[in-house]
Amino acid sequence: MEDQKIIGIDLGGTSIKFAILNQEGEIQQRWSQETNILDEGSHIIPDIIESINHHLDIYDMKPTQFSGIGMGSPGSVDRENGTVIGAFNLNWKQLVYPKRDIEAGTHIPFYIDNDANVAALGERWKGAGDNQPDVTFVTLGTGIGGGIIANDRLLHGVSGSAGEIGHVTVDPKGYLCTCGKHGCLETVASATGVVRVARDMAEEYAGTAKLKELLDAGEEISSKIVFDLAKEGDPLATAVVDRVSYYLGFALANIGNTLNPSFIVVGGGVSAAGEFLLDKVRVAFAQNTFPNVRENTKIRLATLGNEAGVIGAASLVLENNKD
Amino acid sequence: MEDQKIIGIDLGGTSIKFAILNQEGEIQQRWSQETNILDEGSHIIPDIIESINHHLDIYDMKPTQFSGIGMGSPGSVDRENGTVIGAFNLNWKQLVYPKRDIEAGTHIPFYIDNDANVAALGERWKGAGDNQPDVTFVTLGTGIGGGIIANDRLLHGVSGSAGEIGHVTVDPKGYLCTCGKHGCLETVASATGVVRVARDMAEEYAGTAKLKELLDAGEEISSKIVFDLAKEGDPLATAVVDRVSYYLGFALANIGNTLNPSFIVVGGGVSAAGEFLLDKVRVAFAQNTFPNVRENTKIRLATLGNEAGVIGAASLVLENNKD
Numbered sequence: 001m002e003d004q005k006i007i008g009i010d011l012g013g014t015s016i017k018f019a020i021l022n023q024e025g026e027i028q029q030r031w032s033q034e035t036n037i038l039d040e041g042s043h044i045i046p047d048i049i050e051s052i053n054h055h056l057d058i059y060d061m062k063p064t065q066f067s068g069i070g071m072g073s074p075g076s077v078d079r080e081n082g083t084v085i086g087a088f089n090l091n092w093k094q095l096v097y098p099k100r101d102i103e104a105g106t107h108i109p110f111y112i113d114n115d116a117n118v119a120a121l122g123e124r125w126k127g128a129g130d131n132q133p134d135v136t137f138v139t140l141g142t143g144i145g146g147g148i149i150a151n152d153r154l155l156h157g158v159s160g161s162a163g164e165i166g167h168v169t170v171d172p173k174g175y176l177c178t179c180g181k182h183g184c185l186e187t188v189a190s191a192t193g194v195v196r197v198a199r200d201m202a203e204e205y206a207g208t209a210k211l212k213e214l215l216d217a218g219e220e221i222s223s224k225i226v227f228d229l230a231k232e233g234d235p236l237a238t239a240v241v242d243r244v245s246y247y248l249g250f251a252l253a254n255i256g257n258t259l260n261p262s263f264i265v266v267g268g269g270v271s272a273a274g275e276f277l278l279d280k281v282r283v284a285f286a287q288n289t290f291p292n293v294r295e296n297t298k299i300r301l302a303t304l305g306n307e308a309g310v311i312g313a314a315s316l317v318l319e320n321n322k323d
Numbered sequence: 324m325e326d327q328k329i330i331g332i333d334l335g336g337t338s339i340k341f342a343i344l345n346q347e348g349e350i351q352q353r354w355s356q357e358t359n360i361l362d363e364g365s366h367i368i369p370d371i372i373e374s375i376n377h378h379l380d381i382y383d384m385k386p387t388q389f390s391g392i393g394m395g396s397p398g399s400v401d402r403e404n405g406t407v408i409g410a411f412n413l414n415w416k417q418l419v420y421p422k423r424d425i426e427a428g429t430h431i432p433f434y435i436d437n438d439a440n441v442a443a444l445g446e447r448w449k450g451a452g453d454n455q456p457d458v459t460f461v462t463l464g465t466g467i468g469g470g471i472i473a474n475d476r477l478l479h480g481v482s483g484s485a486g487e488i489g490h491v492t493v494d495p496k497g498y499l500c501t502c503g504k505h506g507c508l509e510t511v512a513s514a515t516g517v518v519r520v521a522r523d524m525a526e527e528y529a530g531t532a533k534l535k536e537l538l539d540a541g542e543e544i545s546s547k548i549v550f551d552l553a554k555e556g557d558p559l560a561t562a563v564v565d566r567v568s569y570y571l572g573f574a575l576a577n578i579g580n581t582l583n584p585s586f587i588v589v590g591g592g593v594s595a596a597g598e599f600l601l602d603k604v605r606v607a608f609a610q611n612t613f614p615n616v617r618e619n620t621k622i623r624l625a626t627l628g629n630e631a632g633v634i635g636a637a638s639l640v641l642e643n644n645k646d
Contacts, residue, residue: 134478134480148582150476150485151473151476151478155474156474157473157582157584157619158584162457162582162583165580167612169573169580180614181611181612183611184613254491254574254577257490257492258485258491258581258582259480259581260481260482260484262481287504288492288504291502291503292483293482293484293487297482
């Protein structure tokens with residue numbers, strides 16, 4: 001039915017965000033609760049079921065008024081079976097069954113995908129992606145995640161690793177990544193990567209720079225501090241941001257050469273550095289893209305912030321109804 | 324109708340190949356003719372129309388017995404409008420109208436895409452792609468072309484450049500490419516690229532090697548000669564093939580990290596070097612891929628040879644009937 005609503009859930013290690021949306025992706029109700037990761041995360045799914053049923057009571061709504069529930073989850077997601085394994089920030093080490101349990105507990109069809117894919121769908125639908133058929137999303141956080149929409153559909157690949165943009169190799173002789181290989185984009189352009197590059201460049205830096213002073217004094221630095229100092233003109237911080245931007249622009253250029261999306265949308269904590277970061281990224285992007293791609297694929301900042309998760313989760317329901 | 328036939332056309336600079344196929348992609352008739360590129364290629368489309376109508380007469384078939392004609396073409400193809408521009412090996416410098424003219428001349432619906440995309444569809448459907456939903460194809464010829472099928476659909480991107488694998492940057496400080504940027508895969512791993520790498524490495528090579536002798540004697544060398552000498556153990560030729568394979572493996576690894584296809588199918592003249600080449604490519608691919616991709620995305624040789632074009636062109640008809 002056209003006026004059916006959708007529930008979007010953004011499941012994270014600290015909070016679970018919920019929203020009720022209409023078919024146009026407009027949020028009509030929203031709420032959230034803390035994530036209880038005690039007892040191997042065994043309270044999480046019952047909490048979600050209770051929260052949904054409780055809020056349907058409050059709003060005097062019935063399960064039949066919903067076309068589905070969509071959820072973005074950390075960990076390794078099996079979309080067909082609706083299971084998750086290895087979501088360590090939820091304490092979900094063993095296989096859990098969100099689809100089976102939430103459908104039984106709410107009587108609403110349930111769809112699930114990983115959080116980066118879901119955020120990609122959200123930004124594409126209602127954010128910087130302008131609802132175009134070809135949009136790539138990259139999120140620069142503690143790690144780097146990604147999601148690719150092509151021909152209006154999310155890509156998963158043969159074993160669910162499509163969009164692993166954080167593990168694109170940008171420097172084959174570079175830092176060892178947690179994934180076991182060297183020189184992944186994540187090792188240099190995630191929040192932790194930026195700090196790693198800063199520490200390494202500081203060691204070899206001979207001049208005077210505030211960033212070097214902070215590091216030499218043993219201060220905790222963050223990627224935000226590095227970007228803030230670069231914006232103030234600190235020479236070492238500028239060199240760090242230039243190097244990080246180069247790697248990011250190189251990786252996004254080859255994604256552009258391969259996929260030629262309308263937009264490559266950049267989100268996540270590191271993207272708070274804004275156009276200051278993107279302007280530098282665009283230089284390396286232009287150097288490394290085929291002319292038609294350089295002219296037609298645009299790099300943009302994400303616009304939805306925290307809401308990308310619930311909106312994208314809701315669009316997962318529409319995505320699955322296309323099948 | 325299920326028993327309708329399809330006509331596949333592979334339009335090239337020296338010959339035009341035709342085939343009549345059934346809906347399962349089995350070739351039932353085939354013929355070809357020389358490409359007449361005189362008079363700015365103005366004879367090509369009339370020749371195609373005449374050839375089709377002539378062969379339908381011979382086989383006593385009517386236009387209504389065909390669900391469509393598919394054609395792969397060089398140049399820049401506008402799929403929606405069915406036009407081509409800048410196909411220099413056909414002398415088509417100006418805009419030509421294959422769809423308009425061939426539909427008017429044969430009364431059969433006509434679909435067109437560029438030759439690399441069409442070959443990708445062919446290899447995916449009846450060749451090394453095992454008809455999987457996610458298959459990437461790369462063709463190593465005079466240049467390097469590519470085509471990407473994801474979620475069962477060919478990718479084009481916002482401006483038709485999806486799959487420009489030849490212009491993935493593998494060495495930002497590398498050779499200048501015809502496209503205007505530096506270090507494109509095509510500059511080192513196409514047939515001409517292999518020879519370029521050989522000439523450059525020979526200049527710096529101090530030892531004794533047959534390949535160096537040939538080059539020093541001013542002999543014409545080809546990529547085939549380089550691979551043949553490497554297979555015989557020639558040290559310089561081996562070093563050249565190792566470098567070429569490294570770049571190819573690096574580029575395919577990042578395509579794997581981005582798309583996680585079932586297969587990356589390698590075709591074109593240079594792929595005649597066979598498993599000798601692919602085994603080396605797989606080393607660099609393994610070094611630069613995320614573990615899940617390394618385990619699940621396989622590199623394979625193309626199997627259809629010259630027939631990929633007509634088979635893929637035919638599948639273009641099926642592809643378009645999905646819309």
